[in-house]
Amino acid sequence: MSENYSENQLLLYIYDEMEAEEKSAMDAELQVNPQLQKRFLEFKQTIKMLDELETEPSESSIEFIMEHARKLNNIELVARA
Amino acid sequence: MNMQKISDHELVKMYQSGLDQALEELIKRHKRSIFTAIYLLVRDRSLAEDIFQEAFIKIINTLRSGNYNEEGKFSGWAVRVGRNLTIDYLRKMKRDTTITDSEGNDIFSYLVIAEEGTKEDKIIQYQTEEKIKELVKYLPEEQRQVVIMRHWGNMSFKEIGDATGVSVNTALGRMRYALNNLRKLMLEKGVQI
Structure with missing residues:
Protein backbone atom coordinates (compact mmCIF):
# COMPACT_ATOMS: atom_id res chain seq x y z
CA MET A 1 0.00 0.00 0.00
CA SER A 2 1.54 3.34 -1.03
CA GLU A 3 1.70 6.17 1.49
CA ASN A 4 -0.81 8.29 -0.45
CA TYR A 5 -3.22 5.46 -0.90
CA SER A 6 -3.22 4.63 2.79
CA GLU A 7 -3.74 8.26 3.76
CA ASN A 8 -6.68 8.61 1.38
CA GLN A 9 -8.06 5.39 2.78
CA LEU A 10 -7.49 6.71 6.27
CA LEU A 11 -9.61 9.77 5.48
CA LEU A 12 -12.41 7.59 4.18
CA TYR A 13 -12.17 5.60 7.40
CA ILE A 14 -12.20 8.69 9.63
CA TYR A 15 -15.18 10.19 7.79
CA ASP A 16 -17.00 6.87 7.93
CA GLU A 17 -17.20 6.40 4.16
CA MET A 18 -15.78 2.89 3.99
CA GLU A 19 -17.59 -0.35 3.33
CA ALA A 20 -17.81 -2.61 6.39
CA GLU A 21 -15.21 -5.01 5.04
CA GLU A 22 -12.69 -2.27 4.26
CA LYS A 23 -13.36 -0.72 7.64
CA SER A 24 -12.53 -3.98 9.43
CA ALA A 25 -9.31 -4.26 7.43
CA MET A 26 -8.38 -0.72 8.42
CA ASP A 27 -9.21 -1.47 12.09
CA ALA A 28 -6.80 -4.41 11.93
CA GLU A 29 -4.10 -2.41 10.11
CA LEU A 30 -4.30 0.37 12.69
CA GLN A 31 -3.58 -2.15 15.43
CA VAL A 32 -0.23 -3.13 13.95
CA ILE A 65 -35.83 34.60 6.83
CA MET A 66 -38.94 33.48 8.71
CA GLU A 67 -40.59 36.83 8.03
CA HIS A 68 -39.92 36.33 4.32
CA ALA A 69 -41.49 32.86 4.52
CA ARG A 70 -44.57 34.22 6.33
CA LYS A 71 -45.01 36.97 3.74
CA LEU A 72 -44.93 34.39 0.95
CA ASN A 73 -47.60 32.39 2.78
CA ASN A 74 -49.80 35.47 3.12
CA ILE A 75 -49.41 36.33 -0.56
CA GLU A 76 -50.37 32.78 -1.46
CA LEU A 77 -53.40 32.85 0.84
CA VAL A 78 -54.60 36.11 -0.69
CA ALA A 79 -54.07 34.74 -4.18
CA ARG A 80 -56.14 31.67 -3.35
CA ALA A 81 -58.98 33.69 -1.79
CA MET B 1 -45.59 18.60 16.87
CA ASN B 2 -42.17 17.18 17.77
CA MET B 3 -40.03 17.97 14.74
CA GLN B 4 -36.76 16.60 16.07
CA LYS B 5 -37.27 13.04 14.91
CA ILE B 6 -38.47 13.92 11.43
CA SER B 7 -36.00 13.48 8.57
CA ASP B 8 -34.86 16.41 6.44
CA HIS B 9 -36.61 14.82 3.48
CA GLU B 10 -39.93 14.81 5.36
CA LEU B 11 -39.41 18.34 6.62
CA VAL B 12 -38.91 19.55 3.05
CA LYS B 13 -42.19 17.88 2.03
CA MET B 14 -43.97 19.38 5.04
CA TYR B 15 -42.68 22.84 4.23
CA GLN B 16 -43.70 22.48 0.61
CA SER B 17 -47.20 21.69 1.94
CA GLY B 18 -47.23 25.03 3.74
CA LEU B 19 -45.95 24.26 7.27
CA ASP B 20 -43.56 27.02 8.34
CA GLN B 21 -42.57 25.06 11.45
CA ALA B 22 -40.82 22.58 9.16
CA LEU B 23 -38.74 25.36 7.66
CA GLU B 24 -37.89 26.59 11.13
CA GLU B 25 -36.61 23.12 12.04
CA LEU B 26 -34.52 22.88 8.84
CA ILE B 27 -32.93 26.25 9.64
CA LYS B 28 -32.31 25.20 13.23
CA ARG B 29 -30.59 22.00 12.10
CA HIS B 30 -28.40 23.45 9.38
CA LYS B 31 -27.83 27.12 10.17
CA ARG B 32 -24.44 26.53 11.77
CA SER B 33 -22.93 24.54 8.91
CA ILE B 34 -24.34 26.85 6.21
CA PHE B 35 -23.31 30.01 8.03
CA THR B 36 -19.84 28.67 8.89
CA ALA B 37 -19.24 27.69 5.27
CA ILE B 38 -20.16 31.21 4.11
CA TYR B 39 -18.25 32.94 6.88
CA LEU B 40 -15.06 31.02 6.17
CA LEU B 41 -15.20 32.17 2.57
CA VAL B 42 -16.02 35.87 3.06
CA ARG B 43 -14.19 36.51 6.36
CA ASP B 44 -16.69 39.15 7.37
CA ARG B 45 -19.55 38.47 9.78
CA SER B 46 -21.86 41.17 8.57
CA LEU B 47 -21.43 40.15 4.93
CA ALA B 48 -21.83 36.49 5.92
CA GLU B 49 -25.17 37.36 7.59
CA ASP B 50 -26.37 39.03 4.37
CA ILE B 51 -25.34 36.10 2.17
CA PHE B 52 -26.84 33.62 4.66
CA GLN B 53 -30.20 35.43 4.44
CA GLU B 54 -29.98 35.54 0.67
CA ALA B 55 -29.11 31.85 0.55
CA PHE B 56 -32.18 30.91 2.62
CA ILE B 57 -34.44 33.11 0.53
CA LYS B 58 -33.17 31.24 -2.51
CA ILE B 59 -33.67 27.91 -0.72
CA ILE B 60 -37.23 28.89 0.24
CA ASN B 61 -38.07 30.05 -3.27
CA THR B 62 -36.68 26.85 -4.79
CA LEU B 63 -38.59 24.65 -2.36
CA ARG B 64 -41.85 26.53 -2.89
CA SER B 65 -41.54 26.65 -6.65
CA GLY B 66 -41.31 22.86 -6.77
CA ASN B 67 -37.94 23.05 -8.52
CA TYR B 68 -36.10 21.33 -5.70
CA ASN B 69 -34.73 18.08 -7.00
CA GLU B 70 -33.40 16.15 -4.04
CA GLU B 71 -30.69 14.00 -5.55
CA GLY B 72 -28.46 14.26 -2.52
CA LYS B 73 -28.84 15.47 1.05
CA PHE B 74 -30.62 18.69 1.88
CA SER B 75 -27.66 19.87 3.97
CA GLY B 76 -25.17 19.42 1.13
CA TRP B 77 -27.46 21.19 -1.32
CA ALA B 78 -28.12 24.06 1.10
CA VAL B 79 -24.41 24.56 1.76
CA ARG B 80 -23.79 24.57 -1.99
CA VAL B 81 -26.45 27.29 -2.45
CA GLY B 82 -24.66 29.42 0.15
CA ARG B 83 -21.26 28.65 -1.30
CA ASN B 84 -22.31 29.51 -4.86
CA LEU B 85 -23.83 32.81 -3.78
CA THR B 86 -20.64 33.61 -1.88
CA ILE B 87 -18.44 32.80 -4.84
CA ASP B 88 -20.65 34.93 -7.11
CA TYR B 89 -20.31 37.78 -4.66
CA LEU B 90 -16.54 37.40 -4.40
CA ARG B 91 -16.20 37.27 -8.16
CA LYS B 92 -18.19 40.47 -8.47
CA MET B 93 -16.00 42.15 -5.94
CA LYS B 94 -12.86 40.70 -7.56
CA ARG B 95 -11.46 40.02 -4.15
CA ASP B 96 -8.39 37.97 -3.47
CA THR B 97 -9.72 35.17 -1.30
CA THR B 98 -6.52 33.33 -0.65
CA ILE B 99 -3.80 35.45 0.79
CA THR B 100 -5.24 38.49 2.47
CA ASP B 101 -8.03 39.35 4.87
CA SER B 102 -10.90 41.76 4.25
CA GLU B 103 -8.63 44.72 4.95
CA GLY B 104 -5.94 43.45 2.61
CA ASN B 105 -3.54 42.45 5.38
CA ASP B 106 -1.54 39.27 5.49
CA ILE B 107 -3.55 37.18 7.91
CA PHE B 108 -0.50 36.24 9.91
CA SER B 109 0.30 39.84 10.64
CA TYR B 110 -2.25 39.76 13.41
CA LEU B 111 -1.88 36.19 14.55
CA VAL B 112 0.07 37.41 17.52
CA ILE B 113 0.58 34.85 20.20
CA ALA B 114 1.71 36.19 23.50
CA GLU B 115 4.20 34.27 25.52
CA GLU B 116 2.79 32.69 28.61
CA GLY B 117 3.18 34.59 31.80
CA THR B 118 3.50 38.04 30.23
CA LYS B 119 1.05 40.90 30.61
CA GLU B 120 0.50 40.97 26.88
CA ASP B 121 -1.29 37.67 26.75
CA LYS B 122 -4.27 39.20 28.49
CA ILE B 123 -4.36 41.94 25.91
CA ILE B 124 -3.33 40.47 22.57
CA GLN B 125 -3.86 36.72 22.74
CA TYR B 126 -6.64 35.79 20.38
CA GLN B 127 -8.92 32.85 21.00
CA THR B 128 -7.64 29.62 19.44
CA GLU B 129 -10.85 29.37 17.49
CA GLU B 130 -10.23 32.72 15.83
CA LYS B 131 -6.72 31.73 14.88
CA ILE B 132 -7.84 28.52 13.25
CA LYS B 133 -10.55 30.34 11.34
CA GLU B 134 -7.83 32.51 9.88
CA LEU B 135 -5.76 29.44 9.07
CA VAL B 136 -8.66 27.88 7.16
CA LYS B 137 -9.04 31.07 5.18
CA TYR B 138 -5.35 30.91 4.29
CA LEU B 139 -5.75 27.54 2.54
CA PRO B 140 -5.68 27.52 -1.27
CA GLU B 141 -9.22 27.84 -2.63
CA GLU B 142 -9.58 24.28 -3.89
CA GLN B 143 -8.49 22.84 -0.54
CA ARG B 144 -10.71 25.18 1.46
CA GLN B 145 -13.69 24.22 -0.69
CA VAL B 146 -13.20 20.53 0.02
CA VAL B 147 -12.87 21.19 3.76
CA ILE B 148 -16.05 23.27 3.75
CA MET B 149 -18.04 20.82 1.64
CA ARG B 150 -16.96 17.75 3.58
CA HIS B 151 -16.96 19.21 7.03
CA TRP B 152 -19.90 21.59 7.01
CA GLY B 153 -21.73 20.52 3.88
CA ASN B 154 -21.78 16.91 5.05
CA MET B 155 -21.03 15.83 1.47
CA SER B 156 -19.21 12.57 0.82
CA PHE B 157 -15.91 12.68 -1.07
CA LYS B 158 -17.71 11.18 -4.04
CA GLU B 159 -20.32 13.95 -3.96
CA ILE B 160 -17.55 16.55 -3.66
CA GLY B 161 -15.76 15.01 -6.62
CA ASP B 162 -18.96 15.11 -8.68
CA ALA B 163 -19.75 18.69 -7.66
CA THR B 164 -16.26 19.99 -8.46
CA GLY B 165 -15.58 17.86 -11.53
CA VAL B 166 -12.71 15.84 -10.09
CA SER B 167 -12.20 12.22 -9.09
CA VAL B 168 -12.80 10.91 -5.58
CA ASN B 169 -9.05 10.48 -5.17
CA THR B 170 -8.40 14.10 -6.13
CA ALA B 171 -11.03 15.27 -3.62
CA LEU B 172 -9.41 13.05 -0.99
CA GLY B 173 -5.98 14.33 -1.94
CA ARG B 174 -7.13 17.94 -1.55
CA MET B 175 -8.57 17.16 1.87
CA ARG B 176 -5.33 15.44 2.86
CA TYR B 177 -3.25 18.43 1.74
CA ALA B 178 -5.66 20.78 3.55
CA LEU B 179 -5.38 18.88 6.82
CA ASN B 180 -1.61 18.60 6.48
CA ASN B 181 -1.33 22.31 5.71
CA LEU B 182 -3.59 23.25 8.60
CA ARG B 183 -1.60 21.13 10.99
CA LYS B 184 1.67 22.58 9.74
CA LEU B 185 0.37 26.14 10.01
CA MET B 186 -0.98 25.49 13.49
CA LEU B 187 2.38 24.15 14.63
CA GLU B 188 4.30 26.99 12.95
CA LYS B 189 2.06 29.64 14.44
CA GLY B 190 1.98 28.06 17.87
CA VAL B 191 -1.72 27.20 17.90
CA GLN B 192 -2.26 24.49 20.46
CA ILE B 193 -3.54 21.25 18.98
Missing part, protein backbone atom coordinates in the same frame (compact mmCIF):
# COMPACT_ATOMS: atom_id res chain seq x y z
CA ASN A 33 0.95 -0.13 11.94
CA PRO A 34 2.48 2.59 14.16
CA GLN A 35 2.99 4.99 11.23
CA LEU A 36 -0.67 4.72 10.30
CA GLN A 37 -1.67 5.17 13.95
CA LYS A 38 0.40 8.35 14.10
CA ARG A 39 -1.25 9.78 10.96
CA PHE A 40 -4.67 8.72 12.26
CA LEU A 41 -4.16 10.68 15.46
CA GLU A 42 -2.80 13.70 13.58
CA PHE A 43 -5.78 13.79 11.23
CA LYS A 44 -8.21 13.33 14.12
CA GLN A 45 -6.62 16.18 16.08
CA THR A 46 -6.82 18.57 13.13
CA ILE A 47 -10.40 17.54 12.33
CA LYS A 48 -11.35 18.08 15.98
CA MET A 49 -10.07 21.64 15.67
CA LEU A 50 -12.29 22.13 12.63
CA ASP A 51 -15.27 20.93 14.69
CA GLU A 52 -14.62 23.77 17.09
CA LEU A 53 -14.83 26.39 14.35
CA GLU A 54 -18.58 26.30 13.89
CA THR A 55 -20.28 29.59 14.35
CA GLU A 56 -23.88 30.62 13.90
CA PRO A 57 -25.87 33.46 12.36
CA SER A 58 -27.63 36.09 14.46
CA GLU A 59 -31.22 35.69 15.61
CA SER A 60 -32.13 38.69 13.48
CA SER A 61 -31.05 36.82 10.34
CA ILE A 62 -33.27 33.87 11.28
CA GLU A 63 -36.17 36.23 11.99
CA PHE A 64 -35.64 37.96 8.62
Whole structure:
Protein backbone atom coordinates (compact mmCIF):
# COMPACT_ATOMS: atom_id res chain seq x y z
CA MET A 1 0.00 0.00 0.00
CA SER A 2 1.54 3.34 -1.03
CA GLU A 3 1.70 6.17 1.49
CA ASN A 4 -0.81 8.29 -0.45
CA TYR A 5 -3.22 5.46 -0.90
CA SER A 6 -3.22 4.63 2.79
CA GLU A 7 -3.74 8.26 3.76
CA ASN A 8 -6.68 8.61 1.38
CA GLN A 9 -8.06 5.39 2.78
CA LEU A 10 -7.49 6.71 6.27
CA LEU A 11 -9.61 9.77 5.48
CA LEU A 12 -12.41 7.59 4.18
CA TYR A 13 -12.17 5.60 7.40
CA ILE A 14 -12.20 8.69 9.63
CA TYR A 15 -15.18 10.19 7.79
CA ASP A 16 -17.00 6.87 7.93
CA GLU A 17 -17.20 6.40 4.16
CA MET A 18 -15.78 2.89 3.99
CA GLU A 19 -17.59 -0.35 3.33
CA ALA A 20 -17.81 -2.61 6.39
CA GLU A 21 -15.21 -5.01 5.04
CA GLU A 22 -12.69 -2.27 4.26
CA LYS A 23 -13.36 -0.72 7.64
CA SER A 24 -12.53 -3.98 9.43
CA ALA A 25 -9.31 -4.26 7.43
CA MET A 26 -8.38 -0.72 8.42
CA ASP A 27 -9.21 -1.47 12.09
CA ALA A 28 -6.80 -4.41 11.93
CA GLU A 29 -4.10 -2.41 10.11
CA LEU A 30 -4.30 0.37 12.69
CA GLN A 31 -3.58 -2.15 15.43
CA VAL A 32 -0.23 -3.13 13.95
CA ASN A 33 0.95 -0.13 11.94
CA PRO A 34 2.48 2.59 14.16
CA GLN A 35 2.99 4.99 11.23
CA LEU A 36 -0.67 4.72 10.30
CA GLN A 37 -1.67 5.17 13.95
CA LYS A 38 0.40 8.35 14.10
CA ARG A 39 -1.25 9.78 10.96
CA PHE A 40 -4.67 8.72 12.26
CA LEU A 41 -4.16 10.68 15.46
CA GLU A 42 -2.80 13.70 13.58
CA PHE A 43 -5.78 13.79 11.23
CA LYS A 44 -8.21 13.33 14.12
CA GLN A 45 -6.62 16.18 16.08
CA THR A 46 -6.82 18.57 13.13
CA ILE A 47 -10.40 17.54 12.33
CA LYS A 48 -11.35 18.08 15.98
CA MET A 49 -10.07 21.64 15.67
CA LEU A 50 -12.29 22.13 12.63
CA ASP A 51 -15.27 20.93 14.69
CA GLU A 52 -14.62 23.77 17.09
CA LEU A 53 -14.83 26.39 14.35
CA GLU A 54 -18.58 26.30 13.89
CA THR A 55 -20.28 29.59 14.35
CA GLU A 56 -23.88 30.62 13.90
CA PRO A 57 -25.87 33.46 12.36
CA SER A 58 -27.63 36.09 14.46
CA GLU A 59 -31.22 35.69 15.61
CA SER A 60 -32.13 38.69 13.48
CA SER A 61 -31.05 36.82 10.34
CA ILE A 62 -33.27 33.87 11.28
CA GLU A 63 -36.17 36.23 11.99
CA PHE A 64 -35.64 37.96 8.62
CA ILE A 65 -35.83 34.60 6.83
CA MET A 66 -38.94 33.48 8.71
CA GLU A 67 -40.59 36.83 8.03
CA HIS A 68 -39.92 36.33 4.32
CA ALA A 69 -41.49 32.86 4.52
CA ARG A 70 -44.57 34.22 6.33
CA LYS A 71 -45.01 36.97 3.74
CA LEU A 72 -44.93 34.39 0.95
CA ASN A 73 -47.60 32.39 2.78
CA ASN A 74 -49.80 35.47 3.12
CA ILE A 75 -49.41 36.33 -0.56
CA GLU A 76 -50.37 32.78 -1.46
CA LEU A 77 -53.40 32.85 0.84
CA VAL A 78 -54.60 36.11 -0.69
CA ALA A 79 -54.07 34.74 -4.18
CA ARG A 80 -56.14 31.67 -3.35
CA ALA A 81 -58.98 33.69 -1.79
CA MET B 1 -45.59 18.60 16.87
CA ASN B 2 -42.17 17.18 17.77
CA MET B 3 -40.03 17.97 14.74
CA GLN B 4 -36.76 16.60 16.07
CA LYS B 5 -37.27 13.04 14.91
CA ILE B 6 -38.47 13.92 11.43
CA SER B 7 -36.00 13.48 8.57
CA ASP B 8 -34.86 16.41 6.44
CA HIS B 9 -36.61 14.82 3.48
CA GLU B 10 -39.93 14.81 5.36
CA LEU B 11 -39.41 18.34 6.62
CA VAL B 12 -38.91 19.55 3.05
CA LYS B 13 -42.19 17.88 2.03
CA MET B 14 -43.97 19.38 5.04
CA TYR B 15 -42.68 22.84 4.23
CA GLN B 16 -43.70 22.48 0.61
CA SER B 17 -47.20 21.69 1.94
CA GLY B 18 -47.23 25.03 3.74
CA LEU B 19 -45.95 24.26 7.27
CA ASP B 20 -43.56 27.02 8.34
CA GLN B 21 -42.57 25.06 11.45
CA ALA B 22 -40.82 22.58 9.16
CA LEU B 23 -38.74 25.36 7.66
CA GLU B 24 -37.89 26.59 11.13
CA GLU B 25 -36.61 23.12 12.04
CA LEU B 26 -34.52 22.88 8.84
CA ILE B 27 -32.93 26.25 9.64
CA LYS B 28 -32.31 25.20 13.23
CA ARG B 29 -30.59 22.00 12.10
CA HIS B 30 -28.40 23.45 9.38
CA LYS B 31 -27.83 27.12 10.17
CA ARG B 32 -24.44 26.53 11.77
CA SER B 33 -22.93 24.54 8.91
CA ILE B 34 -24.34 26.85 6.21
CA PHE B 35 -23.31 30.01 8.03
CA THR B 36 -19.84 28.67 8.89
CA ALA B 37 -19.24 27.69 5.27
CA ILE B 38 -20.16 31.21 4.11
CA TYR B 39 -18.25 32.94 6.88
CA LEU B 40 -15.06 31.02 6.17
CA LEU B 41 -15.20 32.17 2.57
CA VAL B 42 -16.02 35.87 3.06
CA ARG B 43 -14.19 36.51 6.36
CA ASP B 44 -16.69 39.15 7.37
CA ARG B 45 -19.55 38.47 9.78
CA SER B 46 -21.86 41.17 8.57
CA LEU B 47 -21.43 40.15 4.93
CA ALA B 48 -21.83 36.49 5.92
CA GLU B 49 -25.17 37.36 7.59
CA ASP B 50 -26.37 39.03 4.37
CA ILE B 51 -25.34 36.10 2.17
CA PHE B 52 -26.84 33.62 4.66
CA GLN B 53 -30.20 35.43 4.44
CA GLU B 54 -29.98 35.54 0.67
CA ALA B 55 -29.11 31.85 0.55
CA PHE B 56 -32.18 30.91 2.62
CA ILE B 57 -34.44 33.11 0.53
CA LYS B 58 -33.17 31.24 -2.51
CA ILE B 59 -33.67 27.91 -0.72
CA ILE B 60 -37.23 28.89 0.24
CA ASN B 61 -38.07 30.05 -3.27
CA THR B 62 -36.68 26.85 -4.79
CA LEU B 63 -38.59 24.65 -2.36
CA ARG B 64 -41.85 26.53 -2.89
CA SER B 65 -41.54 26.65 -6.65
CA GLY B 66 -41.31 22.86 -6.77
CA ASN B 67 -37.94 23.05 -8.52
CA TYR B 68 -36.10 21.33 -5.70
CA ASN B 69 -34.73 18.08 -7.00
CA GLU B 70 -33.40 16.15 -4.04
CA GLU B 71 -30.69 14.00 -5.55
CA GLY B 72 -28.46 14.26 -2.52
CA LYS B 73 -28.84 15.47 1.05
CA PHE B 74 -30.62 18.69 1.88
CA SER B 75 -27.66 19.87 3.97
CA GLY B 76 -25.17 19.42 1.13
CA TRP B 77 -27.46 21.19 -1.32
CA ALA B 78 -28.12 24.06 1.10
CA VAL B 79 -24.41 24.56 1.76
CA ARG B 80 -23.79 24.57 -1.99
CA VAL B 81 -26.45 27.29 -2.45
CA GLY B 82 -24.66 29.42 0.15
CA ARG B 83 -21.26 28.65 -1.30
CA ASN B 84 -22.31 29.51 -4.86
CA LEU B 85 -23.83 32.81 -3.78
CA THR B 86 -20.64 33.61 -1.88
CA ILE B 87 -18.44 32.80 -4.84
CA ASP B 88 -20.65 34.93 -7.11
CA TYR B 89 -20.31 37.78 -4.66
CA LEU B 90 -16.54 37.40 -4.40
CA ARG B 91 -16.20 37.27 -8.16
CA LYS B 92 -18.19 40.47 -8.47
CA MET B 93 -16.00 42.15 -5.94
CA LYS B 94 -12.86 40.70 -7.56
CA ARG B 95 -11.46 40.02 -4.15
CA ASP B 96 -8.39 37.97 -3.47
CA THR B 97 -9.72 35.17 -1.30
CA THR B 98 -6.52 33.33 -0.65
CA ILE B 99 -3.80 35.45 0.79
CA THR B 100 -5.24 38.49 2.47
CA ASP B 101 -8.03 39.35 4.87
CA SER B 102 -10.90 41.76 4.25
CA GLU B 103 -8.63 44.72 4.95
CA GLY B 104 -5.94 43.45 2.61
CA ASN B 105 -3.54 42.45 5.38
CA ASP B 106 -1.54 39.27 5.49
CA ILE B 107 -3.55 37.18 7.91
CA PHE B 108 -0.50 36.24 9.91
CA SER B 109 0.30 39.84 10.64
CA TYR B 110 -2.25 39.76 13.41
CA LEU B 111 -1.88 36.19 14.55
CA VAL B 112 0.07 37.41 17.52
CA ILE B 113 0.58 34.85 20.20
CA ALA B 114 1.71 36.19 23.50
CA GLU B 115 4.20 34.27 25.52
CA GLU B 116 2.79 32.69 28.61
CA GLY B 117 3.18 34.59 31.80
CA THR B 118 3.50 38.04 30.23
CA LYS B 119 1.05 40.90 30.61
CA GLU B 120 0.50 40.97 26.88
CA ASP B 121 -1.29 37.67 26.75
CA LYS B 122 -4.27 39.20 28.49
CA ILE B 123 -4.36 41.94 25.91
CA ILE B 124 -3.33 40.47 22.57
CA GLN B 125 -3.86 36.72 22.74
CA TYR B 126 -6.64 35.79 20.38
CA GLN B 127 -8.92 32.85 21.00
CA THR B 128 -7.64 29.62 19.44
CA GLU B 129 -10.85 29.37 17.49
CA GLU B 130 -10.23 32.72 15.83
CA LYS B 131 -6.72 31.73 14.88
CA ILE B 132 -7.84 28.52 13.25
CA LYS B 133 -10.55 30.34 11.34
CA GLU B 134 -7.83 32.51 9.88
CA LEU B 135 -5.76 29.44 9.07
CA VAL B 136 -8.66 27.88 7.16
CA LYS B 137 -9.04 31.07 5.18
CA TYR B 138 -5.35 30.91 4.29
CA LEU B 139 -5.75 27.54 2.54
CA PRO B 140 -5.68 27.52 -1.27
CA GLU B 141 -9.22 27.84 -2.63
CA GLU B 142 -9.58 24.28 -3.89
CA GLN B 143 -8.49 22.84 -0.54
CA ARG B 144 -10.71 25.18 1.46
CA GLN B 145 -13.69 24.22 -0.69
CA VAL B 146 -13.20 20.53 0.02
CA VAL B 147 -12.87 21.19 3.76
CA ILE B 148 -16.05 23.27 3.75
CA MET B 149 -18.04 20.82 1.64
CA ARG B 150 -16.96 17.75 3.58
CA HIS B 151 -16.96 19.21 7.03
CA TRP B 152 -19.90 21.59 7.01
CA GLY B 153 -21.73 20.52 3.88
CA ASN B 154 -21.78 16.91 5.05
CA MET B 155 -21.03 15.83 1.47
CA SER B 156 -19.21 12.57 0.82
CA PHE B 157 -15.91 12.68 -1.07
CA LYS B 158 -17.71 11.18 -4.04
CA GLU B 159 -20.32 13.95 -3.96
CA ILE B 160 -17.55 16.55 -3.66
CA GLY B 161 -15.76 15.01 -6.62
CA ASP B 162 -18.96 15.11 -8.68
CA ALA B 163 -19.75 18.69 -7.66
CA THR B 164 -16.26 19.99 -8.46
CA GLY B 165 -15.58 17.86 -11.53
CA VAL B 166 -12.71 15.84 -10.09
CA SER B 167 -12.20 12.22 -9.09
CA VAL B 168 -12.80 10.91 -5.58
CA ASN B 169 -9.05 10.48 -5.17
CA THR B 170 -8.40 14.10 -6.13
CA ALA B 171 -11.03 15.27 -3.62
CA LEU B 172 -9.41 13.05 -0.99
CA GLY B 173 -5.98 14.33 -1.94
CA ARG B 174 -7.13 17.94 -1.55
CA MET B 175 -8.57 17.16 1.87
CA ARG B 176 -5.33 15.44 2.86
CA TYR B 177 -3.25 18.43 1.74
CA ALA B 178 -5.66 20.78 3.55
CA LEU B 179 -5.38 18.88 6.82
CA ASN B 180 -1.61 18.60 6.48
CA ASN B 181 -1.33 22.31 5.71
CA LEU B 182 -3.59 23.25 8.60
CA ARG B 183 -1.60 21.13 10.99
CA LYS B 184 1.67 22.58 9.74
CA LEU B 185 0.37 26.14 10.01
CA MET B 186 -0.98 25.49 13.49
CA LEU B 187 2.38 24.15 14.63
CA GLU B 188 4.30 26.99 12.95
CA LYS B 189 2.06 29.64 14.44
CA GLY B 190 1.98 28.06 17.87
CA VAL B 191 -1.72 27.20 17.90
CA GLN B 192 -2.26 24.49 20.46
CA ILE B 193 -3.54 21.25 18.98
